[in-house]
Amino acid sequence: MGIEAAGVATLVGVMVLARPQLVVPALAAVAIPEGTSLALGGPAILAPVLGAALLAGAELAFWSIDNATPATESGRVVLFRGLRLITVCLVGCALALALYALSASPISGGFDFTLIGTVSAVGLMVVVLWLGRAVLGVGGKS
Amino acid sequence: MTRRPTPRLTGYAALVALGAFGAVTLDRIVVLALVVPFAVWLAWGLATAVPPAVELTGRLDRGRAAEGDELFWDSEVLCRGGISWLELVLELPPGIRAAAKGARFRIRPPAGRSESVRWSLRAIRWGSYRIGPVTLRTQDRLGLVSYSERLGEPAPLRVYPSFERLRKLVPPARTQLFAGNRISRRHGEGLEFADIRAFTPGDRVRRVNWRVTARTGIAHVNEFHLERNADLILFVDSFADLELDQDSVLSLAVRAASALADGYLGERDRVGVVGFGGVVRWLLPGLGPRHFQRVVEALLDTQVVASYAWRDIDVIPSRVLPPSATIVALTPLLDARSVGALADLHHRGFDVVVLAIAPERFMPSSDRIDPLALRLWRLLRVARRRSLQRAGMIVLDWPEGLALEALLDQAREYRRFARRSAA
Numbered sequence: 001m002g003i004e005a006a007g008v009a010t011l012v013g014v015m016v017l018a019r020p021q022l023v024v025p026a027l028a029a030v031a032i033p034e035g036t037s038l039a040l041g042g043p044a045i046l047a048p049v050l051g052a053a054l055l056a057g058a059e060l061a062f063w064s065i066d067n068a069t070p071a072t073e074s075g076r077v078v079l080f081r082g083l084r085l086i087t088v089c090l091v092g093c094a095l096a097l098a099l100y101a102l103s104a105s106p107i108s109g110g111f112d113f114t115l116i117g118t119v120s121a122v123g124l125m126v127v128v129l130w131l132g133r134a135v136l137g138v139g140g141k142s
Numbered sequence: 143m144t145r146r147p148t149p150r151l152t153g154y155a156a157l158v159a160l161g162a163f164g165a166v167t168l169d170r171i172v173v174l175a176l177v178v179p180f181a182v183w184l185a186w187g188l189a190t191a192v193p194p195a196v197e198l199t200g201r202l203d204r205g206r207a208a209e210g211d212e213l214f215w216d217s218e219v220l221c222r223g224g225i226s227w228l229e230l231v232l233e234l235p236p237g238i239r240a241a242a243k244g245a246r247f248r249i250r251p252p253a254g255r256s257e258s259v260r261w262s263l264r265a266i267r268w269g270s271y272r273i274g275p276v277t278l279r280t281q282d283r284l285g286l287v288s289y290s291e292r293l294g295e296p297a298p299l300r301v302y303p304s305f306e307r308l309r310k311l312v313p314p315a316r317t318q319l320f321a322g323n324r325i326s327r328r329h330g331e332g333l334e335f336a337d338i339r340a341f342t343p344g345d346r347v348r349r350v351n352w353r354v355t356a357r358t359g360i361a362h363v364n365e366f367h368l369e370r371n372a373d374l375i376l377f378v379d380s381f382a383d384l385e386l387d388q389d390s391v392l393s394l395a396v397r398a399a400s401a402l403a404d405g406y407l408g409e410r411d412r413v414g415v416v417g418f419g420g421v422v423r424w425l426l427p428g429l430g431p432r433h434f435q436r437v438v439e440a441l442l443d444t445q446v447v448a449s450y451a452w453r454d455i456d457v458i459p460s461r462v463l464p465p466s467a468t469i470v471a472l473t474p475l476l477d478a479r480s481v482g483a484l485a486d487l488h489h490r491g492f493d494v495v496v497l498a499i500a501p502e503r504f505m506p507s508s509d510r511i512d513p514l515a516l517r518l519w520r521l522l523r524v525a526r527r528r529s530l531q532r533a534g535m536i537v538l539d540w541p542e543g544l545a546l547e548a549l550l551d552q553a554r555e556y557r558r559f560a561r562r563s564a565a
Contacts, residue, residue: 024153028160031176038172039164047175055179062150062285077226084284088186092179099178103171131188135287136145 048096187284322371332366379473380419420447
């Protein structure tokens with residue numbers, strides 16, 4: 001409870017002082033108690049919901065700091081932002097549930113599945129790196 | 143186009159990496175499930191992040207202004223694709239300030255249509271500047287990547303010093319050979335009566351003074367003072383400078399030099415400029431309103447360049463310092479090299495008038511300065527001023543709050559007193 005309170009206080013301070021670099025660490029501090037209890041055997045069905053809630057909290061914190069596009073500026077902005085967030089939360093929850101269901105299934109072990117898992121993990125890393133490089137460019141400049 | 147990750151991207155990526163690591167280490171898939179929404183946000187954002195296609199043109203409404211003038215920078219922004227917001231920052235040099243709205247604008251440009259943005263600027267200080275270019279910043283829709291780019295070409299701007307119009311000036315000690323508004327000691331054709339002498343063949347009959355001729359029985363003619371111009375050299379000391387709140391000793395000297403140049407050129411005198419400092423610059427004496435532009439352009443380029451090399455007036459070509467010229471020096475008396483040059487000019491026969499700008503007004507509060515050091519510094523300056531005064535020059539201290547016109551009144555009084563004493 002103390003860690004959660006400290007995390008909330010940190011988050012409030014970060015938003016007041018407009019420090020976007022500290023939003024994610026502050027949210028991580030808020031999520032530590034719940035995340036730890038989940039990792040140690042808590043009800044796993046709450047994990048996707050908690051993840052979505054953390055994402056919503058992070059986005060709301062970033063929006064409150066980001067004075068380039070204040071939420072009060074236009075209803076259209078608020079609507080699209082809300083729709084994007086809800087979409088990502090729902091997709092995230094669905095993916096997380098699928099992931100959890102897959103991990104809980106009796107299908108496991110064996111060379112084939114290990115190979116599939118390894119290739120998937122490596123492929124995911126390659127895709128992430130390729131996306132990051134394509135978006136940010138070599139050396140950060142086009 | 144420079145692309146940088148935003149705090150969102152680095153934070154979310156770190157969180158996803160931490161979740162993946164935790165899941166593998168603890169062998170608990172639930173830990174990975176916590177960070178899946180962040181991974182989806184990252185994937186969507188990175189896959190859809192596209193650098194914006196923006197075209198921008200900008201121009202300044204004019205290339206010349208005076209201190210205190212308002213200027214406008216107009217830009218046309220055209221975005222080919224949809225952008226949620228665009229931040230435009232106009233790069234401004236010190237000496238040019240943006241008006242109340244500032245140098246930063248945020249706009250939501252419609253896709254495919256250009257939008258106009260106008261910056262209102264004010265020229266605070268004289269000088270030669272380059273305004274721009276414009277830096278634009280934006281982010282992708284999900285706020286993961288920030289883009290920035292400098293667009294447009296900087297525009298040159300010359301800001302001329304503002305100065306007061308002087309009604310009376312310090313009269314030069316000697317005149318030159320060209321026609322002007324000053325009464326010369328020499329006699330000839332003029333308006334001011336000078337003397338009466340005996341008629342010599344060639345004299346005009348209209349000059350005959352009939353009353354004296356009748357009384358003496360010998361023809362006498364009237365003589366008049368010639369009207370001639372003078373040569374003025376404005377000597378600006380640019381060895382050292384003190385600056386406070388966008389104003390400085392050199393700024394004051396340049397404004398005073400502009401006022402003096404305007405006054406003397408209006409009297410049909412010839413005016414030249416010598417900028418004596420780390421870099422020595424000069425402008426040959428000339429006449430007329432067009433020459434005033436040259437004088438002001440020469441003064442605009444005056445700046446302090448730090449140098450420890452010894453300078454004396456031998457570096458100045460002799461044609462820049464015409465014989466019998468009057469030299470009006472604007473100096474804070476902070477550097478021994480300029481003091482030595484002025485003493486040298488006086489000993490070579492030039493008429494030197496020194497307007498010593500008091501630098502105390504440009505110093506920070508005396509609480510931050512050691513009192514003993516400040517006292518020694520002031521005494522050194524007083525010693526330099528007195529050494530020039532003992533040599534016979536007119537040296538006037540220009541304190542804060544005294545107008546240039548009032549200072550020149552003192553110089554005129556000093557010269558009148560010196561003439562009376564000599565007589």
